Amino acid sequence: METTTSTTRTYRHFFIVALLCLSAGVWIGHLGLWSYLLPEHLKDILPFRMLRAMHVTLVVAWIFAAAIGGVYHYIQKETQGNYKPILLKIHLWGYVLLGGIILLSYFLNRYGGREYWAFPPPLAIGIAVLWLLFAWNTFKAAWNYKQEKCLLEWPLYLWMWATGILFFLYTFTEVYLWTLPFFGKTVLRDITVQWKAYGSLVGSWNMMVYGTALYLATRPEAFRSYACSKTAYALYLIGLANLIMGWAHHIYPVPTYQWIKTLAYFISMTELIVLGKLLWDWYRFPPRFQGPSPYRYYLIGGDIWVFLNLLLAIAISIPAVNLYAHGTHLVVAHSMGTTIGINTHILLASLFYISEPLLSEHQRRRSITFFYLFNIGLIIFWLGLIVAGFHESPLIGNPTTPHIKYLPQSNQWMWVVLIASIPIAIAITGITTILIKRLLNAVS
Amino acid sequence: MKAKRVFFLLFLFLLFMFGYSWQVYRAFPKRERLLSDKAYQGKLVFQKYHCIACHQLYGLGGFMGPDLTNVISRSGEAYVKTILQYGTARMPRLGLTQEEIEAVVAFLKAVDSSGRFPLKKDEYKIQWYGDYYLHY
Numbered sequence: 321m322e323t324t325t326s327t328t329r330t331y332r333h334f335f336i337v338a339l340l341c342l343s344a345g346v347w348i349g350h351l352g353l354w355s356y357l358l359p360e361h362l363k364d365i366l367p368f369r370m371l372r373a374m375h376v377t378l379v380v381a382w383i384f385a386a387a388i389g390g391v392y393h394y395i396q397k398e399t400q401g402n403y404k405p406i407l408l409k410i411h412l413w414g415y416v417l418l419g420g421i422i423l424l425s426y427f428l429n430r431y432g433g434r435e436y437w438a439f440p441p442p443l444a445i446g447i448a449v450l451w452l453l454f455a456w457n458t459f460k461a462a463w464n465y466k467q468e469k470c471l472l473e474w475p476l477y478l479w480m481w482a483t484g485i486l487f488f489l490y491t492f493t494e495v496y497l498w499t500l501p502f503f504g505k506t507v508l509r510d511i512t513v514q515w516k517a518y519g520s521l522v523g524s525w526n527m528m529v530y531g532t533a534l535y536l537a538t539r540p541e542a543f544r545s546y547a548c549s550k551t552a553y554a555l556y557l558i559g560l561a562n563l564i565m566g567w568a569h570h571i572y573p574v575p576t577y578q579w580i581k582t583l584a585y586f587i588s589m590t591e592l593i594v595l596g597k598l599l600w601d602w603y604r605f606p607p608r609f610q611g612p613s614p615y616r617y618y619l620i621g622g623d624i625w626v627f628l629n630l631l632l633a634i635a636i637s638i639p640a641v642n643l644y645a646h647g648t649h650l651v652v653a654h655s656m657g658t659t660i661g662i663n664t665h666i667l668l669a670s671l672f673y674i675s676e677p678l679l680s681e682h683q684r685r686r687s688i689t690f691f692y693l694f695n696i697g698l699i700i701f702w703l704g705l706i707v708a709g710f711h712e713s714p715l716i717g718n719p720t721t722p723h724i725k726y727l728p729q730s731n732q733w734m735w736v737v738l739i740a741s742i743p744i745a746i747a748i749t750g751i752t753t754i755l756i757k758r759l760l761n762a763v764s
Numbered sequence: 765m766k767a768k769r770v771f772f773l774l775f776l777f778l779l780f781m782f783g784y785s786w787q788v789y790r791a792f793p794k795r796e797r798l799l800s801d802k803a804y805q806g807k808l809v810f811q812k813y814h815c816i817a818c819h820q821l822y823g824l825g826g827f828m829g830p831d832l833t834n835v836i837s838r839s840g841e842a843y844v845k846t847i848l849q850y851g852t853a854r855m856p857r858l859g860l861t862q863e864e865i866e867a868v869v870a871f872l873k874a875v876d877s878s879g880r881f882p883l884k885k886d887e888y889k890i891q892w893y894g895d896y897y898l899h900y
Contacts, residue, residue: 356828359854367856368828369817431814435825438814472770497789504807505799507878509791511822516788564781574822575879575898577791585895640894647823647831647882712827723830 326405327396330412332759334389335671337416338382339752339759342664345378346741346748353738357731373426373438379659380436381419386667387528388415388454391481393674394535398478401461411453418446434514437495444496451492455485475538475547476556480531487524487563491517512568512576519567526663527559533666536619536673555597558590566591569637573646581639588637595630598623614687615676618669621695625661628702629654649730650709657702660744671755678758690750697743704740708733795878799871806871809864818855822881829855833881836873844869 352371355362392408395401422439425431432440462478494517498504503513538547546552568584607620632654636645645651672679672687679687711729799807810816818828825831835844848865851857860868880887880900887900 359828363854363856368826369814372817372826373814432808432812434811435816438817472767494785501804503789505804506792506796507799507875508793508796509789511824512791513789515824516785564784570824571822572896573879573881573883573898575795575900576793578897580788580791582895638894639896640890643883643888643890643896647820647827649827652827 327403327408328393330405330408331389331392332762333412334385334392334415335674336756336759337412337419338385338389338667339671339756341378341385341419342382343749343752345375345382346745348378349375350738350741350745353734353741357734357738367429369431370426370429373431374423376436377419377422377426377439381415383525383529383659383663383667385415386671387484387525387532390532390667390670390674391458391485391528394532395458395461395478395481398475399462399465401464403457403461407453407457411450411457414446414450414453418443418450421446434495434498436518441496441499444492448489448492451485451489455489458482458485473548475535476552477531477535477538477547480527480534480556483560483563484524484527484531487520487527491521491524495521508574508576511574512571512580515570516567519570520563522658523559523563523566526658527563529663529666530559532670533619533622536615536666536669539673551597555594558593561587561590566637569639569642572639572642585637585639588634591630591634591637595627595634598627598630612681612684613672613676614679614684614691615669615672617688617691618665618672621691622662622665622669625657625665629657629662632657632706644713645709648709648712649705649734650713653702653705653709656705661698661702668751675755675758675762678762679754683754683758687751687754690747690754693743694747694751697740697747700740701737701744704733704737708737797874797877799874802867803870803874806864806867806869809860809868810871813858813860821875822879831881832872832875833879834876836869836876841869841873844872 348371351366352368352375355366355368355371359368388411392403396403422443425439425443430440431438433444437444458481462482465474465478494513497513497517498510503510534547534552538544565587566584568580569588572581607623609617609620632650636642636650636654708730711733712726815832816825818826820826820831821833823831823833845865847855848858848860848868879898883898883900888896888898890896
C-alpha cells in the first residue's frame with residue numbers, strides 16, 4: 321500500500337464523490353427517460369422536471385469533481401507545489417454539502433433558477449465561493465512553478481487549466497446577470513446573454529477536461545514536447561475563440577443582432593481545422609485498442625467521440641442546417657455526446673491513469689470489458705437521439721403541427737434510447753465500482 | 765522582451781473579450797420590449813416551477829412539452845390558463861394560484877410579441893454562404 325498524504329487523500333475523495341455522482345446521474349437519467357415516455361403514469365411519482373434537474377446536476381457535478389480532483393493531482397505532480405490540506409478539505413466537504421442541498425431543493429420542488437442551474441439562485445454564491453477557493457489553491461501551487469520556469473514555457477495543459485478556472489468564474493457570473501433588471505426585464509437580451517454564458521461556461525469546463533486529455537496524451541516520453549508545440553497552442557487558440565464567440569449557434573432563430581450569429585457561424589467553422597488535424601493524426605498514428613492499460617482505451621474512446629461530435633456540432637452550426645436541427649433531439653444528441661461521450665471518456669481515462677498502479681489484472685480486464693459495453697450502449701443511444709431528431713425536424717418548420725402529433729414518431733426512437741441507456745448504466749456502475757473500491761482501499 | 769509582447773497581446777485579448785461581451789449585453793433588437801412588472805413576475809413564476817425542463821422558448825429547453833414561444837397567438841389565453849390550472853394527461857397539475865397564472869400569461873404574451881418560432885418559410889432568408897437572417 322502506497323503512503324498517502326493528507327492532500328492526496330482529499331483529491332482521491334474528490335474522485336470518489338465524482339464517481340458516485342456519475343453513477344447516480346446515469347441511473348436518474350434512465351429513470352427520467354421512463355418519465356419522459358410514460359408521463360401519463362409517472363408524472364406524479366417521478367416528475368420529469370425533478371429528474372431532469374437532478375440528472376443534469378449530478379452529471380455536471382461528476383465532470384467538475386473529476387476534473388477538479390485531476391487538476392489538483394496533476395498540478396501537484398507537475399509543479400511540486402503544496403496545498404494547504406485544510407483548504408482542500410474545506411473545498412471537498414463544501415462541494416459535498418452544497419451538492420446535497422441542491423439535490424434536496426429539487427426533491428422538495430424548490431427551483432427558481434434556470435435550465436441547467438435550476439436551484440434557488442442564492443445557492444450559486446456557495447458555488448462561486450468554492451470555485452474561488454479552488455482557484456486560490458491551484459494558482460498558489462502553480463506560482464512556485466512560475467518562479468522556476470518562465471510563464472511562456474508552461475506546457476499548454478497548465479494554460480488550459482488556468483483558462484478553464486478563470487473563465488468559469490467569469491461565465492458563471494454571467495449566468496446570474498438575469499437577476500439584474502437590465503437583463504432580467506427583457507426577453508431577447510436575456511436569452512442572448514443566457515446562452516452566451518451557457519455556451520462559454522461549457523467551453524470553460526471543456527478547457528479543464530481537454531487540458532487533462534492533453535496531459536494524459538503527452539505522458540509517453542515521445543509525445544511530451546507536443547504540449548509545448550506551436551500546433552498545440554494554435555489548436556488552443558481555436559478552442560478559446562469558440563469558447564468566447566461560438567455560443568451564438570444556439571440562438572440562430574432568436575431575433576437578436578445578426579452580427580452576433582454570423583460571427584458565431586464563422587468561428588464555429590474553425591472547428592473544421594480541429595477535425596482535419598484529428599484525421600491527420602489518425603492517419604499518422606492509427607488508434608489501436610490494445611494493451612493492458614484501461615486508461616488508453618478510454619482516452620482513444622474520447623478521441624473517437626470528439627470526432628463524432630465534431631461532425632455533428634459542425635453540421636448543426638451551419639445556420640441553414642440548424643434551421644431543421646434546432647429545437648429537436650439532434651441538439652440533445654450533441655450535448656449527450658459531448659458530456660457522456662467526450663468528457664466522461666477523458667475523465668475516466670484520467671481516473672484509470674491515476675489508479676492504474678492499484679488495479680489488479682482481473683480489474684483491468686473487467687474495466688476494458690465495461691468500456692466496450694459502455695460504447696455499444698452509447699453509440700445506439702446517440703444514434704437513437706439523432707433519428708428522433710430527424711423525425712421532429714420536418715415538423716419543426718410547420719408551426720401549425722401540434723406537438724402531440726409528432727411525438728409518436730419521435731418517441732419510438734426514444735424507446736430505443738431508453739433501452740440503450742441500460743447497458744450504459746450497467747457499464748458505468750461496473751466501472752465506478754472498480755474505481756471506488758481501489759480508491760477506498762488506497763485512502764484507508 | 766518576448767514576455768512583454770505576450771502580456772501586451774494578452775491585454776489586447778482581454779480588451780477585445782470585454783468589448784465583445786459589452787456589445788452583446790447592450791444588444792436591444794428592434795422587437796425587444798421591456799417586461800411589465802406583471803410579466804416579470806410571470807417570468808419568475810415560470811422559473812419557480814421549472815417549466816423550461818419540459819418546454820422551450822425559441823426552441824431552447826426541454827422537449828417533453830410543446831414550444832411556448834407563440835403559444836398565446838397559437839392557442840389563445842383561455843387555453844393556456846386552463847392548462848396552467850388543471851394540467852393535462854402529460855403535464856402535472858402544478859397548483860399555481862390565480863395570480864401566478866395571470867402573471868405567467870402576461871410573460872408568455874411578452875415572449876409571443878418578441879418573435880416567431882418555429883419559423884415559417886417566408887420568415888427567413890438563406891444567404892449564399894449558408895447563413896440566414898430573419899425578416900418578419
